Amino acid sequence: MWGTTRACINNCVIGVTEGFSATLRFVGVGYRAAIENGQLALRLGYSHPINLDIPEGLKVSVPTPTRVLINGIDLQQVKLFAAKVRKWKKPEPYNQKGIFINDETIRKKDGKKK
Numbered sequence: 001m002w003g004t005t006r007a008c009i010n011n012c013v014i015g016v017t018e019g020f021s022a023t024l025r026f027v028g029v030g031y032r033a034a035i036e037n038g039q040l041a042l043r044l045g046y047s048h049p050i051n052l053d054i055p056e057g058l059k060v061s062v063p064t065p066t067r068v069l070i071n072g073i074d075l076q077q078v079k080l081f082a083a084k085v086r087k088w089k090k091p092e093p094y095n096q097k098g099i100f101i102n103d104e105t106i107r108k109k110d111g112k113k114k
Contacts, residue, residue, distance in 0.1 A: 011075045015072075015075060016073055019071055019073055020071070020072060020078045021069060021070060021071045021078065022078050022079065022082040022101055022102060023068070023069055023070075023101070024070070024082060024099055024101060025066065026065075026066040026067070027091075027097055027098060027099075028044075028098065029045075031044050031045065032065040032066065033062050033065060033067075033068050034062055034065065035061075038054065039052060040053075040054055040060055040068070040085070044088055044089050045089075050088055052084065055081055057073065058071065058072040058077060058081055059071040068085070070082055083101075086098075086099045091106050093107060093108060094109055096108055
């Protein structure tokens with residue numbers, strides 16, 4: 001448990017001094033994000049927009065419609081909110097569409113071959 005405790009304390013110190021950030025990239029036709037009424041509104045090809053409440057302590061900004069920046073002092077909160085957004089459209093290996101966190105890439109798979 002010494003290593004876990006040390007890592008948690010180190011994350012707290014880094015979070016207060018520098019802060020943590022995550023960048024989400026939306027790849028796909030019509031995949032958009034915006035901030036409306038204090039909520040993150042996602043348009044991901046469904047018939048309705050998805051509205052997600054922004055947790056306290058996080059700063060979410062949308063510099064372009066296909067990029068979302070999440071900043072905060074708690075690493076766990078930042079990554080957890082990024083994962084909640086990503087679960088709506090996970091990256092898929094055939095068309096390489098979806099929501100990517102930071103500089104994540106996936107290998108493209110070939111389709112069916114005859």
